[in-house]
Amino acid sequence: MDPLAHTLFGAALAESGLKRRSRYATATLLIGANLPDIDVVAGQDQTVTLNRAAPIENANVMQPGRVQTFTGQLRRGDTVRPTNQYADSHYFDWVAGQTVRVELDSDDVDTYLIVTAPSGIAQHNDDRPDGTLNSALTIQVNETGRWHVQASTYGPYSTGDYTLRVHGP
Numbered sequence: 001m002d003p004l005a006h007t008l009f010g011a012a013l014a015e016s017g018l019k020r021r022s023r024y025a026t027a028t029l030l031i032g033a034n035l036p037d038i039d040v041v042a043g044q045d046q047t048v049t050l051n052r053a054a055p056i057e058n059a060n061v062m063q064p065g066r067v068q069t070f071t072g073q074l075r076r077g078d079t080v081r082p083t084n085q086y087a088d089s090h091y092f093d094w095v096a097g098q099t100v101r102v103e104l105d106s107d108d109v110d111t112y113l114i115v116t117a118p119s120g121i122a123q124h125n126d127d128r129p130d131g132t133l134n135s136a137l138t139i140q141v142n143e144t145g146r147w148h149v150q151a152s153t154y155g156p157y158s159t160g161d162y163t164l165r166v167h168g169p
């Protein structure tokens with residue numbers, strides 16, 4: 001079982017001030033440090049604790065206009081991709097016709113983002129066109145079902161913190 005703590009919370013970050021965003025970020029880091037084996041999902045109107053061992057049963061349902069932010073850490077012991085990079089998995093139930101944007105940022109590593117449709121078709125992004133090494137994909141959802149989002153790195157066995165943001169349809 002992947003021991004990595006990672007934390008999800010849904011918050012209307014786009015509508016929040018910097019001070020509020022900072023407070024959420026701090027809380028997220030504390031939760032992640034103290035509860036290393038579970039995921040925490042916290043929205044403005046919900047708090048759900050998920051067992052990390054059973055991510056398939058606990059995909060996230062995207063709500064229109066919401067931004068979901070996940071913080072996590074890639075480190076030894078994580079799943080390793082066939083090309084030798086650590087990767088964390090996040091799952092989402094999306095509906096055909098939606099457009100969602102997924103952004104993966106890190107101050108520590110050169111990020112690499114993979115979004116795989118229920119049918120297995122994958123889209124990849126290494127660096128988004130903003131001059132950074134961070135990643136982003138805008139997904140035109142063409143299959144209803146469980147999508148697999150992997151937060152990973154370009155370089156092999158790179159370790160560090162990351163932030164994954166998913167902008168709702």
Ligand SMILES: [Ca+2]
Binds near residue numbers: 127
């Ligand atoms: Ca990159």
